[in-house]
Amino acid sequence: MDKRRILMVDDEVGFTHLVKLNLEKDGRYEVRIENHGAKAAETAREFLPDLILLDIIMPDKDGGEVLAELQQEASLRGTRIMFLTATVSIKGVEEHNGTIRGMPFIAKPVEPKKLIKRIEEVLKA
Amino acid sequence: MMVNFGIKEIQKELKTALENGLRQQFGDLMGGILMDVVNYRERVEINSQRLRELVENDAVAVVGAIVANRADGALMLMIRSQMIGSALLSDRDAVVRWATDGLNRCRRVAGPWSDTERQWQWVLEDPNRYMIYSRQLKYFLNQF
Numbered sequence: 001m002d003k004r005r006i007l008m009v010d011d012e013v014g015f016t017h018l019v020k021l022n023l024e025k026d027g028r029y030e031v032r033i034e035n036h037g038a039k040a041a042e043t044a045r046e047f048l049p050d051l052i053l054l055d056i057i058m059p060d061k062d063g064g065e066v067l068a069e070l071q072q073e074a075s076l077r078g079t080r081i082m083f084l085t086a087t088v089s090i091k092g093v094e095e096h097n098g099t100i101r102g103m104p105f106i107a108k109p110v111e112p113k114k115l116i117k118r119i120e121e122v123l124k125a
Numbered sequence: 126m127m128v129n130f131g132i133k134e135i136q137k138e139l140k141t142a143l144e145n146g147l148r149q150q151f152g153d154l155m156g157g158i159l160m161d162v163v164n165y166r167e168r169v170e171i172n173s174q175r176l177r178e179l180v181e182n183d184a185v186a187v188v189g190a191i192v193a194n195r196a197d198g199a200l201m202l203m204i205r206s207q208m209i210g211s212a213l214l215s216d217r218d219a220v221v222r223w224a225t226d227g228l229n230r231c232r233r234v235a236g237p238w239s240d241t242e243r244q245w246q247w248v249l250e251d252p253n254r255y256m257i258y259s260r261q262l263k264y265f266l267n268q269f
Contacts, residue, residue, distance in 0.1 A: 056191055057226045064194040086222070088188050092181045100185060101192045 003030040004123060007049035009040040009066060010084065011058045015108070019053075022112040029119075037061035041069040044076055051123055056085040067103075082122050084108060084115075139269055140164070143262075155258075158244050162209055162259045163266065171213045171263050180210035201231060201238045208248065212259040217252050224248040 006029050010016045013035055020031040034043040037058035044052060052070065056063040063083060070076055086108040088100070093107045104122050106115065143163050148156035169176045187203045204227045211219035228245035231238045248255045 056188055057222060059225070059229050062191055062226075062230075064191040067192060068194045083188075083192070085188065086218075088184045089181050092185050096185060101189045103192055105188075 004028055004051065004119075005047060005049040006031045006051050006053060006119070007034060007040075007044055007047050008032070008053045008084075009034045009037060009043075009058075009063075010053070010055035011035050011037065011060075012055070019112075019115070023116070023119075026112075026116055037063070037066050040066045041073060044070060044079070045073060048075065049079055051080045051082065051119060053082055053084045053119075056083055056087050080104075080122050080125070082106060082118070084110070139266065143266075154243055154247055158247065158255070159258060159262055161205055162212075162262050165206065165209045165213075165263070168267065169213075170267055171260050172215070176210060176213060180207065180214060183207055183210065196230065196234055198234065198236055198238055201227065201234055201241075204230065209259060212256040213263055215256055215260070217256065220252045220256060221249065224252070 006023060008016050008019060008031060010033075016033045016035060020033055023029045023031050032043065032047045032049070034040050037055070038060040040052075040054070040061070054063050054066060058066075063085070067081060070079070070081060082104040083100070084106050088105065088107055090107040093100070093105045096105070098105055098118070104118070104125075106118050140163050144156075144160050147159045147163070150156070151159065166176070166179065169179065183203060183206060187200070187207055190200045190203065204223055208220055208223035208227065211223060224245050228242060228249065231241045231245060
């Protein structure tokens with residue numbers, strides 16, 4: 001079975017590597033990291049991910065700007081996008097049933113099991 | 126005749142006195158930042174559960190605005206508000222996160238916010254100093 005392709009866009013280098021390790025250990029995912037929001041669309045066009053995990057606050061381009069760019073890309077029409085952020089608390093996300101402004105969210109810090117469960121939910125949605 | 130001030134009147138007078146005094150004592154830069162603390166959420170106690178809930182609820186609103194790709198003065202106000210709330214909760218990581226975002230974003234927002242670059246930098250230079258001043262000021266204000 002083909003592995004699901006996940007692109008992680010987040011400026012926290014250590015965090016992204018840890019998540020990549022955990023997701024790839026599961027065996028079902030191929031993970032690419034992009035630590036610069038400004039390069040996210042370019043990397044996504046090249047990698048063509050099934051899902052993008054997108055941070056909200058990044059120094060060069062924030063999650064909202066990246067989302068707007070990605071939504072313009074015809075080649076990414078089928079790509080799911082989920083925000084992964086420390087800006088909102090776990091409780092805050094749960095109170096909104098994991099969705100803010102119509103977009104799926106998950107709060108940092110996140111346990112690998114919970115992240116995988118949420119990824120699968122979003123991919124099946 | 127004695128004037129019987131209600132709490133609101135006393136707060137207003139105190140705020141005016143503080144606002145003038147803060148600028149005189151600390152200068153425009155630091156005085157301006159601390160004035161925002163003076164105006165933050167009347168009667169909410171530092172470290173309280175109520176404050177934590179307010180900050181968490183406001184964070185959802187900020188994130189919603191960013192996801193909607195808004196870049197305006199209202200968003201800057203919400204970010205400043207988050208920075209103050211985080212300082213009152215002694216959440217240093219959050220203070221740094223919001224101050225960094227405020228600094229990056231103020232350069233892109235038109236109007237008076239483009240002049241606030243130095244303010245965010247001042248917070249980032251020593252987040253602990255900012256947290257201590259903010260907490261002391263709010264604690265003092267809550268006594269009245």
